[in-house]
Amino acid sequence: MAKSLFQKVWDAHNVRTLANGQTQLLIGTHLIHEVTSPQAFGMVRDLGLKVAMPHRTFATVDHIVPTDQFAEPFADPLADAMIKELRRNCAEFGITFFDRATGKQGIVHIVGPEQGITQPGTTIACGDSHTSTHGAFGAIAFGIGTTQIRDVLATQTMALGKLKVRRINVNGRLRPGVYAKDVILHIIRVLGVNGGTGYAYEYGGEVFDRFTMEERMTVCNMSIEGGARAGYVNPDETTYAYLKGRPYSPKGAAWDEAVARWRGFASDAGCTYDDVVTMDAAAIAPTVTWGINPGQGISINEKVPDPSKASGDEKSSIEEALAYMKLTPGAAIKGTKIDVAFMGSCTNGRLSDFQEVARYLKGRRVAPGVKAIAVPGSQGVGILCAELGIDRVFRDAGFEWREAGCSMCLAMNPDKLVGDQLCASSSNRNFKGRQGSPTGRTILMSPLMVAAAAVTGSVADAREVFSVSAT
């Protein structure tokens, strides 16, 4: 019988059925970071247990690291305690730690793929909701809580109910100046922030067939913002070409065997899905958020919703969002003044994100009064940007070029909004207070749209600002 990738990966990792009907699912790859793991290690110790598969557990430090300071101790003693705790835990349990001194540190969802740890047909868990990123490789990847991190540390498994699968086709061609970020913001806008509850999203269609791995990662990354527990793209030649030669990729004869195995995990033609949604790529415009969740998005040329034209729940949620965002009902979003431009995160902090922006940013200047920071998602990304002179383009334009980390996506490090500053951000969440100030405001958009906002000082259409045309 024809099966989806989700079904095949699930079956291959299904250990047994638990008493309550959930599955004990083997987790092949466990990624950990400093924020959600320390309590889990504490629980493992309290129970007198060990880490079941230290060789399948990989750590990095990303959330709390300052991006303007490399030396330790960090100015923030809590952050300093957290990095030391992770070091101690990794040393004690024999876990590979991509620490800052290795040159391989970075956001966990950028490091896994970069190292070739993220592979098709595997299961991955990490105490971070953006773990869905790894689905770009045809892996089934789950964000989990700390008690489940304990479960995975101690048993390399977790208890989980099976998900339904929704196939999302995006067909046709994206218009110039429209990016993977716009695709996922559009999908969430259409299907809603809880439309994916109970589902894994399988992304496909002509747009995904043509996408690079980094573009696929951007889309899969934000699956959780649409309520989906996981999101993935079937592996293909693009996937294998990306993985070939990476540090943890199979080598020699093992490579050919692995590719053959990976091919077998792709969804079979004619498999059934629980739901299918089809969208037209040409209908997607550069998209920006106007509210306080990622589903509250509009195309750059649309107007902010007017609550007086809505009713019930929709009315009150628009009112709440606009009051927080200090935006005028029915006004154009284009032209809204910004204070900060943030370029980075696990959504858009990869080489191609900086590369694409650099093509257009050369010779331009960040508008006076705008604080612009560019944060590579990993030390690896930073090194490549330096080799290609990309960091120079950003610096010359007036961006601060920083060290790798999550930075202002969630502002657990010193990179924070102040007061009610408005940030044009390439990150993934525009929740109230998300970027470090309880009254700070976030507008989500693609990296090139962040650059357009940075150079004009207000929310702008990158296609106009940079004269983007078909290439």
Add this chain to the structure above:
Amino acid sequence: MSLAKITSVKGRGVYVAGNDIDTDRIIPARFMKCVTFDGLGEFLFYDVRKHSDGSDKPHPLNEARFKGASILLSGANFGCGSSREHAPQAIQKYGFRAVIAEGFAEIFFGNCTTLGIPCLVARREDIARIAEAVDARPDLELELDLLAREIRFGGQRVNVTIRETDRDALINGRWDAIGELLDGRGAVAETAKKLPYLAA
């Protein structure tokens, strides 16, 4: 490991209105700079409860009449966003024993079950009825009955739903899966053998 069988929760309620209340709002990220979950309760909903100088904003959890409530009521898609278990930990450490909402984000829901916090789904109009009753009489006792899948309060009753696997885990005292997962070690080794990428 012996766990409590959670078949019912009795206590007073408090209604925090709103849809899509995310885990950043439940516990802002800066309070996650910690290596234990101790003390998180006091930071629950911090930025919507407190001004920057630490004084209170108008919020149901700041109202004296709702002090001691152990059942939290809210709207749709409660707990969306970040997978941080700090959110249910803060809810539990604040003193809540159960959450009733129109719907829950999935990771949050699973994290709650694992901590023995039942998350029950009720219809919007029923939540409004309970909220109204609680507002009129904050000392009203709500009784959540996981066996009968209903909430009883002030002579009324409303139906609730909860994913069956999680209801089973709660009422049978197996909501923390670690014991059962450890028991499966032999089967795990068998499954792992068939997956070449797991070879040491």
